[in-house]
Amino acid sequence: MRQARRTLKKIFGYDDFRHHQAEIVDALIQGEDVLTLMPTGGGKSICYQIPALVRNGTAIVVSPLIALMQDQVDALQQLGISAAFLNSTQKPAEQKAIEHDLMNGQLKLLYMAPERLLNGYTLQLIDRCDISLFAIDEAHCVSQWGHDFRKEYQQLSMLHARYPHIPRIALTATADARTRQEIIDQLALHQAKVFINSFDRPNIHYAINEGAGSRDALWRFMQQQHPDHAGIVYCLSRKGVESIAEWLNSKGREALPYHAGLAQAVRCHHQERFLREDGLIMVATIAFGMGIDKPDVRFVAHMNLPKNIESYYQETGRAGRDGKPSDAWMSYGLKDVINLRQFTDNSDADEQFKRIMHQKTDAMLGLCELTGCRRVALLAYFGEQLEKPCGNCDNCLNPPKTWDATISTQKALSCVYRTGERFGAQYVIDVLCGKQDERIKQNGHDKLSTFNIGQEHSGPEWRAVFRQLIAHGYLIADTEGYGVLKLTAKAAPLLKRGCQEKVLMRTLRKPAKNQQRTGNGTSMVSMTANDQALFDRLRALRSRLAKEQDVPPYVIFPDRTLTEMANLRPGSEEEMLDISGVGQAKLARYGQAFLQEIALD
CATH class of the missing domain: 3.40.50.300 (P-loop containing nucleotide triphosphate hydrolases)
Incomplete structure (x- = not known):
């Protein structure tokens, strides 16, 4: 040793x-x-x-x-x-x-x-x-x-x-x-x-929002928190990847698509650019990311619900490898839940595998819908206990409110039952909201007692209700049809007269603006204006050297090492060796160049 x-x-x-x-x-x-x-x-x-x-x-x-x-x-x-x-x-x-x-x-x-x-x-x-x-x-x-x-x-x-x-x-x-x-x-x-080791990544701020594929929400998040930082945006489909990448480029953010349908040479080129250049956004399916060593990825965004917590943890973990404050942001909706269940049920896997995959999807959905600290729940999934709420997730910084959704739940479940458990969520919502639709009339569902009894909620609010009913186990999305909703045994008591059971749900909320983040456990070092100016020059020097050798900049020195140089300003090779991340080989190769840049300050 x-x-x-x-x-x-x-x-x-x-x-x-x-x-x-x-x-x-x-x-x-x-x-x-x-x-x-x-x-x-x-x-x-x-x-x-x-x-x-x-x-x-x-x-x-x-x-x-x-x-x-x-x-x-x-x-x-x-x-x-x-x-x-x-x-x-x-x-x-x-x-x-x-x-x-x-x-x-x-x-x-x-x-x-x-x-x-x-x-x-x-x-x-x-x-x-x-x-x-x-x-x-x-x-x-x-x-x-x-x-x-x-x-x-x-x-x-x-x-x-x-x-x-x-x-x-x-x-x-x-x-x-x-x-x-x-x-x-x-x-x-x-x-x-x-x-x-601990699974905790305290420098990552977790935030999960209702509304799958919400481009506007993604853009607000990126503009407010990461206007010029490198990040990864995950989409469920290749089509989604291409669409989001094109849209981000049209908005002025340079984004590269990455999915298995692209030629290998294109994928390799995009990955090399992402690793070597600053501020790029990679829009990708889960085909991208395993083993990515880029330390300064400041955010990972999901436009759809990951299929399990392991995937979510692995993918969000690509943010903030350098220990500095970073974001794990997600937007999801009811359609994601139905799609994941359909994908599993339509696979050739055996019944035991399907059952376990459904359990994993349910755990992921539970993480999304909970009202307590997300980090506590995330770590508990991996068998690790956090003694107190983290103070660095959306639920800690902006605690969700709950409302008594018992009557709305009874209306929703009753409408699913009375329409014969043969339709998806949107059709049932149209019945609840009294939509004058030819299909509803042909089926005779405009004559049901549940027709037009849901005027107290808008369409998006009803979708949030149905999403949470699936999360709480009152409904399942049967994959024999197109996300057909069916009642579970848990739903039966709520449809009986005189039921005393209460159903509490999260309110549909807007993301809080300018949330104060703790940045717990990060190695973030506050810098003076002079230190920041030197740090920027050292990064520029690193970029020039990296391009000359055709390697990613962080391979020469990570940001953490440059931050320490800017703060301590070593004046000799001996002092340079005291900087974390500077060994003999890198001192011999780059020491003089960085010492000369520091001496100019």
Whole structure:
């Protein structure tokens, strides 16, 4: 561990380990298996990179996405570490050269996708090499219940059988108790040491708004909170991605689309631009984001309801990796709930899988509709207790009001029943509001006792009522039709005369303007005007150097390091080494350029 700490300071420029990093590094150096859960930005890569440098041989890192390997290897090479990747984007001669370096012990880390690792040729190659450890990144991909399932991950258990004496580490930022156990079972990690860090990301402000796909609400949020910051906007469909990206560009914000329907070259180009340029917005389906290391993503917005809390946590975690205040903003509606249920029910999965997926969707919907602290509920889902409300979510800063919705609920349920449980929400709302519609007349529903009894609510208010009735379990959206609403057993007592049960619902509210945010737990440092001016110049210098070398700016130095330079103003190489994130390799490469810029101030 003495060597590990020296390596941490000399190469990475950090004075000490964080969270459970020291214990994880020690276990791997000693040859033990490890399963670790750390939030995004918590420093997972250090956990295997330090042991890879301390132990003899080459570390094999299993990474699920080819597009990310280049940036990870670029970052290591900037630190003076011999690292490479093997994937299908390389020419045969380049692959042969890397294999030669591996055979001759000239690499400390080698990245590859699970498909390549499981290839017979690759395994025979590894058999002849000195391997220090196996690191399985994004290990939640092993879980069939998860949001990023990759069947190849389940075959990685063969590493334990084939190389029983080589330590393995499985890493993920997202896994509930069920997924953690599945990772252990599928990867044969029953003897592994398990380290679970807090899932809390206190620098992220969570806000969830009613009204799916609300462009105006998204624009107000971006203009008020992030007028020139980088961010990610998630949409459910490819069509939605293209539409929102085009609309944002028309409004003057540069936005790039990203979805599986685009050519791989286009996706790679857009991802490279997002990583390397400041202030861009990526509009994407869930195909984008896993392993993204960009530290200064200031917001993640969802235009639709994610299918489960794991997806939501994983995707929102891409904001604020640098610890500075960031936003997780979402807008959703009744249609999202119905679409997710239809997607699950229309799949070829077995009934047990469908049942579990519905439970996960219900938990996600419950997070949206609750009236208490969102962070308390989010952490509780992962088995972590928060002692008090966070003070940094929309419900804490702008507590939702509730209203007695018992009579409205009875009207809604009665109308669903009297129309034969054969229609979707909009049709039932039209009946409640007394709409003069030919279809309603043809069905004879203008003669029902529930026709025109809902005048006290507008259409959007009734949609909020139906959404919450689904969330509270009084209705289900049957997928045999087009979101046909059906009563559940829970609804029956409310339709009986003399029912004493009360139904409380959230009021439909407008997002509060200029909410005061605590920024709890962030590493935000207040800067004077002079410090800010120097910080801006250092960022400009970093951008020039990054373009010259064709790497993302944060690979040279993250914002946190530049902030410390602007505040402390080091005047020598010795003082520069005291800055967090400045190691020997980066000092030799960039030290003089940054010292000269600081000296100009």
